[in-house]
Amino acid sequence: MKKRLVLTFPANMVDVPLTYNLIKDHDVVINILNADITPGREGKLLLEIRAPKENVDSAVRYIESLNITCNPVKKSILLNEEACVHCGSCSAVCFADALTMDRKSRQLLFRPEKCIACELCLKACPLQLFELNFN
């Protein structure tokens, strides 16, 4: 099976060689889709895990045992683009670069495929134009 997971590391956890342990001990194929990890800061990792179900389940149990929040990427972000005024507030908090400002048109570019559903844009948009989609 294939599973996409968003891992949120507490600031004191970024030193753990997580991917190494996952591959070695749980025999899963890992594809890192996005990462924002800096020592001393909360980190985020978007992983795609491929393996038989029991290996995926044991990998998830291991991740959670480390006090790392592990959420399946079932959710996605929806933007009401028609109502957007292109201020750029959301692009200030988008680590994944799913929300950027076009340098020429000064308009917001939303690339959902880059989104890791961290949800920071939901609070950053002064017009409340982002919505979480759980499908």
Next chain:
Amino acid sequence: MKVKKSFEEINAKILKGEAVVMTAEEVSAMSKDYSAADIVKKVDIVTTATFGPMCSSGMFMNVGHSNPPIRMERVTLNNVPAHSGIAAVDLYVGATEENPFDEKYGGAHVIEALIAGKDVRLKASAKGSDCYPETEIETIINKSVVNEMIMFNPRNAYQNYPCAVNTSGRMIYTYMGSLLPNVGNATFSTSGELSPLLNDPDMRTIGIGTRLFLCGAQGYVSWYGTQFKTSGPKNEYGIPETNAATLAVIGNAKEMSTDYLKAAYFEKYGVSIFIGIGIPVPVLDEDMAHRVSIRNDQITTTVCDYSKADHPAVAKVRYDELFSGNITLDGKKVRTASMSSVAKARIIAAELKKWIEAKSFQLTRPVEAFPTATTLNSLERK
């Protein structure tokens, strides 16, 4: 001989359809190839614009008298308190006033709803008097049933404003947006080279009485704005390096469009409002041609730390750097983002240009110039 033009000469050109109008961005680009002496010969009017969150905004309204009449003393509009400490049925809806039961809905949303032509629930109460016997009223109002809707914003169109960062270890939520910990981002608010008061930094052509584009209607500069400051440091191009001059503006809200005005809510800060303003700057002489040629790489602002109460300055940056998407602070690359929409400001500058070219907008010479050498007082505890 040096070219000099008066407001009257430029207005005569507008009426003849001969005025050359350019947006501030167009003229800034032009300045790379032409001198100020050339620009004053080629261009008559430069349209400037801004579309950003401007808290110090609101709307006066006269809702009409009921029968029996009431001298409204406590008023809410869609549960948002309105100021009624003026005549019986005159109200002021402040943009940042909040619904006590829903902090994300406030005066700005009421103003936007009314301008959009929507119904708004009015509740008012009073002690009752011989001439105003009614003590309570609840009804529906909208744009077509109230008498006047007059937008009056005591402080808009900031000439310049600091760029905000957060050096603390936790996320902070401000009117400059969500500021990530450990200088994870930097936010700023300007339309830069397109911004009205950056194109006339000494306010030679903008003063009391200047006609302008206000949220899609023709409005006026009614006074200098609150917190008007001209005494701050300026860079080599004569541009203030931090918050400086402001405008108080007025206009008929019944003629405005919600395309150019949007209610906003900043997380854990409160309600604000995006206001669209466009101001034509006449190119009276070479000095004004030089002023309107200002480019983002010549405009600087101060980076301030919003995690500390007094927002201490930590660096100086240029707007071309800020608009590039990142700046370098203490050797570290920091993501930048604007709170103000340049895309919308461009639309406003283009719209104002169209109005002038269609002869439906004339320039006004200020009735009075703004004060010079003003400073700001702070509030002392006594």
